[in-house]
Amino acid sequence: MPRRTLWILTALVLAVHWLVLQGVPLAWDGSAAPAGKVFTTRSVAAPPPAVAAAPAPSPSPAAAPPAAAPPQPTKPRKVTPVRPAATEPAPAPIEPADVAQAGPVAAEPTGNTEQGADSATTPAIPTTSASAAEAPAPEASAAVAAAPAAAASVPPPSPVADGSGVDITPPGGTPGQGTSTAAPPVRLPAPIKLAFDVAGQAKKFDYQARAELVWQHDGARYEARQEVSAFLVGSRTQRSTGLVTAQGLQPERFGDRNRSERAAHFDYQRGRVTFSANTPDAAIGPGAQDRLSVFIQLAGLLAATPDRFVPGTQLTLTTVSATGADRWTFTVEAAETLNLPAGTLPTLKLQRLPRRDYDQKAELWLAPDMGYLPVRIKITQANGDFADLRLRSSGPP
DSSP, X not given: OHHHHHHHHHHHHHHHHHHHHHHOOOTTOOOOOOSSOOOOOOOOOOOOOHHHHSOOOOOOGGGSOOTTSOOOTTSOOOOOOOOOOTTXXXXXXXXXXXXXXXXXXXXXXXXXXXXXXXXXXXXXXXXXXXXXXXXXXXXXXXXXXXXXXOOTTSOOOOSSSSTTSEEEEOTTXXXXXXXXXXXXXXXXXXXXXXXXXXXXEETTEEEEEEEEEEEEEOSSEEEEEEEEEETXXXXXXXXXXXXXXXXXXXXXXXXXXXXXXXXXXXXXXXXXXEETTSOOOEEOOTTOEETTHHHHXXXXXXXXXXXXXXXXXXXXXXXXXXXXXXEEEEEEEEEEEEEETTEEEEEEEEEEOOSSTTOOEEEEEEEGGGTTEEEEEEEEOTXXXXXXXXXXXXXXX
């Protein structure tokens, strides 16, 4: 009996830890958008038949019913079609282009009440079927998706204000309309390994976990790897690899491994990123980052010109997950001194507020003494789940 009880308790602990690991809202996660593509439909009332629109011809005297025949008011008379007169042509048929450009249909109901109800509850969609077919996945930014398609040998223009793909907006400005016209300088941090204590809540369960960020580069190529692990369950790992350029990091591949791995592959010649998760390609410009390299790139930007990033300044970067691309805007907030397991550190806080109902709220505390790398990351989901990563130690990779 004691052995059976022990097995049952062990199974329960494993189940709880598995649920927690699946629900941890880590900083490198994508937005918690509904899975899969979202399809919308609309119905267009068919134009009335040309025959019905034409005036009914007068019946021939020879075809008139006999006078002695009893009237039949409940049945329509069968009328022999007669060629209409030349002076009364049938109305011109409605072209498909007219229907496509008509927008909301104002015709009378056709009698299909179920179809009408579906149309009333369907969100607004583009007026042409071609636009609907080319709509981006939910995670794709409108600014990125609006980039024109380009030939394979010519990359499309960057969808941001400056050549680096990073839009830096001074306090009081509008995000996405930065005043910078040249690629801002970048000073990347030295290779390092950061260890974090993780505390939070997932699916109403409080949990404790460990996380580790390993950052390495040789001046030409880089690798960043972040892993979270939970007792008796395993780990989740994300990895970013690519080139080191004068503008900072240029990711080539981003992988996210849990039970299986999904990956994003960057093709800068075509100006596209492709996904192994069977989701549509996304357009990218110079300076695009993935959900892990973006934190290193932010550190390099702030370390190069710290005086430029006063409270209220906003940074907007294209970020790519394993399933899509989006534009992330971070707002610089006030300096704070944190008491962490690793000690007391002065930091500069950045915050990313959600733009959609299912977006994450991200709060970052960057330490100037550590090359502006994040020493605390707090992620809050729309459903209230959160993860709080606090630096425990640092050392060589």
